[in-house]
Amino acid sequence: MKNKNVIEVENLSKLFGDFAAVNSISFHVKAGEIFGFLGANGAGKTTAIKMLIGISSPTSGKATIAGFDVYKEAESIKKNIGYMSQKFALYDDLTVKENITFFGGIYGLSKKQIDRKRCELVDELGLQEVANSLVSSLPLGWKQKLAFSVSLLHDPKIVFLDEPTGGVDPITRRQFWEMIYKAAHNGTTIFVTTHYMDEAEYCDRVSIMVNGKIEALDTPKKLKAHYKTDTMNDVFLKLARG
């Protein structure tokens, strides 16, 4: 499984009228890799992601996700990926257990599987005492950890994380990243979009989008060396300011 490409993108473009929101981007992501997808507001990140998760059709170019074509096999893509965003992750007015049951259900897990996963998850995250409380009553960090686990319920090949840890306290944030490392270790590919550079430093490789194009793509270490800076933040500033 390792070293096999699970995301392959070639010259992918999306035009809105004359405006190229995504301008011929190419990259690939290996199985089990943690891939950071960075860019300023309006650089085209969101448009690119929408094409990759099969909810928006590209104007031109090729892309396969988990072996499925983004033009023809969007439905198969959706079954093989997990998605978690900061804006929407879980239903606040359902309990922890109800959320797990609900999301297990929409991903087509059997009742038995759901029951098993629910026990596992609650134990792993140490949520025994709040398993029957509404999600709205949990601290933000717990919610985000639970949301990430829920996005892994159906053992997807790839998980897309959209600014997963914004505003979370530093300790919980690290626990979150330990969960990501574990998932990646187990072979799940992690695709993280963020414009917070400290999050970028955790990734195996990062790409930086500027005005619809990928301007840099490498490991954080090599990028920092190449741009002669100490932090990814400075790499980003150099690129985005031209």
Place this chain on the structure above:
Amino acid sequence: MKRFVGFVRKEFYHIFRDKRSLFILFGMPIAQILLFGFAITNEINNVNIAILDQANDVTSKEIINKIAASKHFSIVDIIQKESSIESIFKKGKVKAVLQFENNFGNNLIKEKQANVQVLTDATDPNMANTISNYISAILKKYQQELNKNTTIDYQIVPQSRMVYNAELKSVYMFVPGVMTVILMLVSAMMTSISITREKEQGTMEILLVSPLKPFQVIIGKVFPYIFLSVINAIVIVLLSIFVFNVPVNGSLFLLGIESVLFIITSLALGILISTISATQQTAMMISLMGLMLPTILLSGFIFPISSMPLPLQVISNIIPAKWFIIIVKGIMLKGIGIGFIFKETAILVLMTLLFIGISVKKYKIRLE
């Protein structure tokens, strides 16, 4: 003053840039008035009626012929006895029964006065009213022809009786109702939404942390709507006068003053709603359920208050729209002056003061 003008200008920007609220403001009144105007028509054609001719003489025959010749009615049954009337109504075959008294023709010549009874099925009160008016018109015409050739004044006295809904009140007078609904909608709903929008967007926080005083914010919010509601009221009155020929018998000035009063009542209600709801959605729900429905259903606009069950009649008293409809009907249709609607006006003034009082008390200078 400059602050206030600046605030009001901002409110107008909001209103004119939001297509939805613009539509509610100006599209709705016109659409509603046209809808009600054309849907509630008073034209009738080929309505089935029955005749009970107890006189069976020349005069009654002549009148029956006149009715049969009119395009409005078709006579489908001639019944013989009074006891059949009820069964024929129950079968639903006819909408009205015309009953001539014994010796109708003789009475007319000897007593110079004869009676004819128009019985109508008032389960459809609008229809019943119209039928009764048409038959009266035919009788009147016949009477005029009769009187033309003589100096004696013969009189046919039609006695209308509505079956099933004896105390019929006209619903034809839709203009006061529509005007009330529109003013309520625009004033209360739009203000409550525009205040809660600031809460939702977080701009209320900034307004609170500014030297603006609470009453400046409130007056600034309602001022544009007073202005727009007055325009609306004028549009409605013009439409009803020129498109539907509804008369304005009373003073236009008085009508204007009373309208402004009702607008202020509605605005005060809108502010009250906004102080108890945190989101635009809640404000909209409360406005629709708590104001619009009672205004349409319990104010006497569509259903006559006198035919409601007693508990609803009592509740209808706390609905501002009820009093405004009485006022508008009085001024427009009866042409009465302030002396006759003093009580209703006083009630509206009291309600308004109460609402403003509560809202000022409830308006928060802080977030909680």
Place this chain on the structure above:
Amino acid sequence: MGISVSNITKSYGKVTALSDISFDVKPGELFGLIGPDGAGKTTLFRILTTLLIADKGQATVAGYDVLKEYKSIRNSVGYMPGRFSLYQDLTVEENLNFFATIFGTTIEENYDLVKDIYVQIEPFKTRRAGKLSGGMKQKLALSCALIHKPKVLFLDEPTTGVDPVSRKEFWEMLKRLQKKDITILVSTPYMDEAALCDRIALIQDGKILQIDTPNAIVSHFPKPLYNISANDMYGLIESLTNYKHTYSIFPFGEFVHYTDKRDTMDIERLKTYLESQNLTDIHIEKTQPTIEDTFMELAK
């Protein structure tokens, strides 16, 4: 002058949002409140901007009591709430004009103060605020909060959701404003921004963990800190978690930040241990703690 907070406590029902908070901000100081979401930052801002009343304690802003003299405070502070709070359907210029008017001033009168910031968005002055990018919205919001020349400026998480370029520009603007004798209280969940403040308060769960200059806070870190990296991050974290001498480990970008239970530790022995766990490319070196390290140490 400045801000003075003493023993402020605030609860919502059973939840204590702030418990016994005290600190002072000197006139002209750029003071940062650093803490994650839910730490109580917004509640504190709302108490100081007179939007909420504290259960206990006193506070003054620009010399005025937040309770008794709330009207004077409302005249003399600028406030930028956490979320974008401008009128989306008004243009850039209309927004700025509106806020100038309600404070009884004009754009012209205080143009000097906002000029630096406003010139950057002036080319878009006829654009609706809702159509601006995140960075431009933030500049407009700051212009609006400044247009009446406030003595104290409250900025609640101004850089959340904004890209690094705009964040950097924003902090540069704050530094320039500070020179114009405006006291600034700013909050942020991002530890890397803390270093840009004169003094900071680290806050979590409604309590202040520490108040000092960024340098002093870092120098208070109690133990030697090591950067460790290896070929497999997951394996490295697992191995270090099971190491008997581990005091704390936190992933930190491409490294793990490690502290040892013992006063003196042997780098070579740790390296040998890690190698025995099938890890390669092992690097261990001493490093400078960051504010985030201190925060985690204090919050533990």
